[in-house]
Amino acid sequence: MSDTSFYIKLDNVTKEFPLAGRHALTVIKELSLDIEKGSLVSILGPSGCGKSTLLNLMNGLDDVSAGSITVNGHRIGRKEQSNVRIGVAFQTPRLLNWRSVRDNVILPLLVNGVTRAEARDRAAKYLDLVGLGEFADYFPLRLSGGMQQRVSLARGLALEPDLLLADEPFSALDEITATRLRSELVEMWRVTGRTILFVTHNIREAVFLSSRLVVVTARPCHVHLDLPILVPHPRDVTDKGLFEIETYVSEQFKVMEREARERAASKAA
């Protein structure tokens, strides 16, 4: 049973969405991926390639069409959600605008069995971390878009999840805030040893953050490149090694695009 040695195991996962009166849309095709416990894996791919769908599947919010997903030894599906604590950070803030910033962070904690006192402490801690400690009593609509996004991130982190599913959480932030939060994320990951799955279309971000980088293709999504990044943390944004990896990955993206074009051309012919 070497299968169970991996924390997350995606085995030949295919996801299709039925379209009325046409062929089903295949978003993910025969994707296999093993993820070790405690790794920070970036999934890098062109936009619209099914990365978010993949996260939904892993969170048990949707069922695979074929294949299987196992998290911590449990097969995942809509009927059978995982036993691990999963935190989520989205591309957009998705805050409850009628609740204070603090309540927004606290609510998922209470739902997941954290006591009220502990939840308040954690909300304060993680709001401080994203630089919004003094805005806890504000309603979200009083904050700028970037600030709302940081609240959303604090919400995902405050759960102190075993597995964090991050869906381009920094893409809407200004570069300086994003840089700082990336470093904080890596630091938290190093200290806690939790597993993070980070979806992005930003090559530099993926290279800087992850212990392993998985490049997936455009729809239907499958693994194009699986690359360990061995540069030790904490990393420096100006590190030459990282820059070389970034260049390499960019080249791979070009190869991937050319292949996709050729495939499309041969299909048309």
Place this chain on the structure above:
Amino acid sequence: MDGTRQGAPGDIKHRLETRTQAKRAAILPEAVSMPAPVDPAAPGGAIIEPVPRSDANGDILLRILSIVALVVIWQVASLFLSNTVLPGPLPVVQAMIDNLKIGQTYVDIGATIYRVFAGVIIAVAGGLALGLIMGLSRRGEQFFDSWVLVGLTIPAVVYGIVGILWFGLNNAAAIIAIALTALPAVTLNIWQGVKAIDMSLVHMAKAFRFPSLTIMRTIIIPQVLPYLLAAFRYALGIGWKTATIVELIGLSTGVGYQLNYWFGLFNMTEVLAWTLTFTIVLLAFEFLIFKPVESYLTRWRTDVQRS
């Protein structure tokens, strides 16, 4: 919000931003030498300035001014017209005060208030149920949407006649007529409200494993609430108009009955006095109960900070 308070917001926003920037800079040493940037992700005027006190006073002043202007126009117009066409504000107010000294006036006002509120409550309850069905189920929508259209088209007076023919000359007729008249509009409002629910929030809640009841309580209801309040207010307006019609056609109490009685005597002063009386009752409800409740429930839209 409405673009009229755009002058100052930049200032507070800038102050708030510089405060956070300073904090960030303290944590991130390499940013120290950089000028504090303005958050590019921030949409302009995202932080809304609290309404300055002078402005709030200005609002009240403008309101008073508008009412005074109305009364002045009324007074001036009445000078050129006979008392049977348009009596001035003074005799009308005098008639109203005289009426308020008579016990029967309160019986009539009370009867109308009872009918309006009973009818509106039935309309809101029924409209909430129907609107939820139509908003949440495609089949429900297809089944009921023509009903709503038909219901909206039928004039209030028809509901009044039907109510009286069915139930006789009594309260039930008025209440049912009011409920039926207001029901389609309430349904329409709730239906639109449910359809406007931000599903990405429901998705977020599911990702965090919120139970269904918590989703209903923390995400669905708060989003439908503004529509429910709007529907309630609208129903109240319709209800009062319908009540008057039914009372005018066939009942022997209520403001509508009084209007009919004085209309029969061609007494324009009393007709206007009764109209004014009930308008004041409805405005009192609006400003003393409805507005405070509404502004509390939707405070997250306009307040800067929780008190």
